[in-house]
Amino acid sequence: MATHEQIYQNQTDTYEFMVSKQPDLSGVINEIRPFKDLNILDLGAGSGRLSSVLAKDAMSLICTDISSSMLELLENKLTKQEVSQNWTTVVADHKSLPVADQSIDLVVSGWSISYIANTGNEKWDENLKLVMSELNRVLKPNGTIIIFETMGTGTETPNPPEFLTKYYKSLEEDYGFHHKWIRMDYKFKNVEEARKCTEFFFGEELVEKIIDNQWSTIPECAGIWWRNL
Template sequence: MPNHTEIYRKDAEKYHELISKQNNLTNIIKQIRPFKGLDIVDLGAGTGRLTSVLVEEAKSIIALDASEEMLKITKEKLEKTGFTNWKTQVSDLRKLSLQDQSADLIVAGWSICYLGSSNNPYWEQDIYKVIKEMKRALRRNGTIIIFETLGTGVKTPSPPDFLKKYYAALVNQYCFSHQSIRLDYTFDDMQQAEELTRFFFGSDLSNRVVKENLVHLPECVGIWWL
């Protein structure tokens, strides 16, 4: 399995190419919380997947991530929009560089899971710290929305075993509501499908992509909101 920490540090551009093959999540977010005129934080913003679709309607938006390399791409994308209501900042998700009660909406896409993995012996403490920090920064009547994987290459939700306890804690301990959606990848051709899946998901999935000609690769995504 590829080292995602190294990918985010050294291959942010290629990672951005991969996620650009999925639809954006604007309408899904709006169904949970219309965001026009809100102060928004994108937690674990990466290459700006969520920031770039929220910036147009936000009052302000802050993109936070532990990887400076990823945020460089976010900054480049946002500069091209012509908007000035944004900023990027390197930050640990467990100790956010945010003022108390400063956000109306906090979104986190495919980022908290790295702390919530049961392969991390401190996952429970780390998730507690992240949730506590998000609530600290959230205004009264604010909203938190978390996106995480429920399986790549599957048509129905099949969460990885090492994330099941984290997902259960979001619902049972922290009282998040939950739903699942499909967010499939649509690649330009088979060469691109093999290259990008091998790069991020490893040889097992990429070999299956080639064998089954999966230019359209199914992906299930979980959404938790509070």
Template sequence: MTDHARIYVEEAEKYHLLISKQPLLHDVIEEIKPLKGLDVVDVGAGTGRLTVALAPLVKSVIALDASAEMLAVTAERLKQKGLRNWQTHIADHRYLPIKDNSADLVVAGWTVAYIANDEVKDGALNLQETIAEMKRILRPGGTIIIFETMGTGETAPNPPDMLKSYYKRLQEEYGFAHRWIRMDYQFESVQQALELTQFFFGDEWAEKVKQSQSSVVPECAGIWWLHV
């Protein structure tokens, strides 16, 4: 099994190369919550997939992540764009270092699942505490948007079993609306697809790419949002 925790600490740049092969999401977010003038918090920001896309469009953005190495990539990307309306902070999802009622939008991309899935002790409690923290930092009328996988290599939603209870809780216990989109990886070559899928998804996926000889790896993603 791939050690994602190690990757996020030791190979943040390579991880960013992988996710850079997927579509940007600012237009999807804009459909749910108009971005102009918003103060945004990106929970589990990683290398800035959402932070860097949103920063030019909003009033401010704070990127939070447990990995200092991932946040360093985010910071460098923001600096390269000449942006100044941002901060980064190391944080646990359940204890956000943000003041009450200080954000208009909280986004969380492919991150809450790590502490809320069925294979993690107290996954349901972790989700409860995370959602409570997100609500705490939001102003009235604020919005939470969560992105998670609905299946790598899938052309229609087929999420891993360990995530199904988490997704069900988002809708049934917390009242999130939901839809899904395609987030296919568009690699530059079959060789790059082989290398990067093996790096993050493991040998089984690398073998699938080898057999298909395709530089495109299908991916479905779920979007959950809640206006509070």
């Protein structure tokens, strides 16, 4: 099975179709920080699941990602939405952002920081420290950070992968983030579509659950961490 990094580079359309089956998160973001007329950074923007619902109301939107293929898909999506040219895309590493000091009101990051802050990476805590330092640098006083990460796919209550639990604990204990969780179920038209559209990303273990439970809706839990400067 391809790695997630390979998928983000080579299977962008397949990935985009899969995540399009999850709920719109604009209401969740707006509840934490109303985003109309804000200068926003989408860190690890990917195919634009967050950017596509923020762009129309943002004062400005910077979308960063390590995958140029994902950003190309995002650009096409925003162009088709005829969103005014208040947005830009930049290939960038989370730990070194080409963004001016104190220029951002709101940072959002969806399912992205975890790739360099999981315990499979021996420098996970150093990576997280560098990311947080960069976000603090680019945020204006009273700025807000909102982070979305997985709390388990194929589960109805939070059951995060063990390799992410230290990262999540650090967000709360070391960096002062508040936390809650929500359901982010994938809703497909039938069991076969659910299997076909998720196997490439999640593998055989989830496929077995889909078949055993005859799921056309795949349960997923997501964690939300947020902090105001």
